[in-house]
Amino acid sequence: MSKFPILFSGFFLAMGASAHALAQELFIIANPSTSVTVADIREIFLGEKQFADSLKVVPVDNAAVQADFLGKVLKMDAARYSATWAKKSFRDGINPPASKSGDAEVLNYVKSTPGAVGYVATKPSNVTVVQKY
């Protein structure tokens, strides 16, 4: 059998696999000074946990992959997330997380802000990866 079709098929499979992998990966990241666990992530992004030891936790949303994060980690849709924060803000005076436009902005923010916790789709460096989805 000629090698050409096998290579051709393998190329398409690899393209599809990598595209699918890019769409699926999600890295929860934290500033190296921040001590948070996987169990803390949901609490942090719903305003239930504001401190990690004595450090103020600063969650930050990533607009580019927020839908993925909400579905995989918080198990809710954007409307419910918005409503949850509206109630939290109204009852407890806590402001919702700041929203950054994409991975680069989130990564820079988390690296430079003690207590920051965020999420990105590309594998990060120089930050603590709390969990990979």
Added chain:
Amino acid sequence: MSTLAPSYCRRHPLAAALTAASLAAVLPLSVHAAGESDRIRELEIKLERSMQMIEMLSAKVQKLETGAGKGEGQTTTASASGKQEERMDSLERQVAQIGAGSQHKSDDGIPLHGFADVGYALSNRGNTQGSGPKGFGVGSFDLYLNPRLGDRIKTLIELIFEVDDGGHTEAELERAQMGYTFSDAATLWAGRFHTPYGYWNTGFHHGAQIQTAILRPRFLDFEEKGGILPAHTVGAWLTGNLRTGEGKVNYDLYVGNGPRIAANSLNPNMASDDNHQAMLGFNAGYSFGGAATGLRLGLHGFKMDVNDDLGNKTDVLMSGLYGIFLNDSWEVMSEYYHFNDRTLKSATPRSGDTQASSAWFAQVGRNFGVWTPFARYEKTSLNENDPYFFNQVNGVSYSRQAIGLRYDLSATSALKAELHRTRMNGTNYNGPIGDGYSEARLQWAVRF
């Protein structure tokens, strides 16, 4: 290729099938990852630019190395490399400062939010206690702001503008509270706050858009609208949560000015406590985790001495329980209040009497995307011998059934329709009431 493909497939059917299968597997993923292809192109452009920059820098380094000779070149290269590193460090610091500056600017802003609602109501109520609304009406315009004053210091200021039954616009400082967060387990607030009994009063309060129904349960209404419980307290409030396994314990402890009854309505005594006897209260609940996430059960209670302007004084002792279940599909809430009041001083010779009363409601809502139908039943059984209830305009036993429908126009705007049937049966300062009435209401509520 196009002319060769058919003959190639005939000669190598297995290979052709494998290629076709690969395409079939990839195409859905490609559709799914269509958005990623733009991103990949963008990254490729950035990579190309970075490669060009690296080539330029390499060329410069090579030029420096060859231009001044071996020894001098090494010194010059080391010197140039050192300067480049210093420049890069300086640039990094500047970028970090710019980033910190923009972050600081966003923190300095004062987040201002609010609610507003307008509506239409039709009621056939008409008795000695008053008549119901008929026609269009402006509901309320509520503004609240929570400026960030530090990692641990919080402030919440809420101002509301409402139109009363007479058509007059009233402004009220709804909340003015300042807090310090010691940890997730303890935040101490001081000022005027929503009294933390049950769930509804602090969960919704004047937030019409975040509340599924149009009306609050009647007995939980605000003081100026005839509510029989102190919806607001001026004092101090300690609140927090503690994680226990999968779940969490939530608690509230509060102390403040007890209310008084003036002109047959509760007055929360915002400026001072008329009888210098503080109101004490608590709320303790458990929020389940795991498979029961969304379920919260709790106990609540308060004690207060309440004077009225007829010379009565009542020791009000409330205890009760509540439960809620909230998730994407369901909103279930129920609260029960039991009163074991004691008349301390009476305008009529009845001091020392103990009177038992109760009040409760249960509401169920089911979410179907943007539609949420709901139903509620509420009931009070108020002892007529209790001056605390007898001397309030709505201190009469009643029951109410309500059904309604909420439609979410957007994440921040909702249309609601509600029908309810109310039956009152009791006696208060105005005399006996055995009245039933129906109401239909529409509301458009927004938040921002």
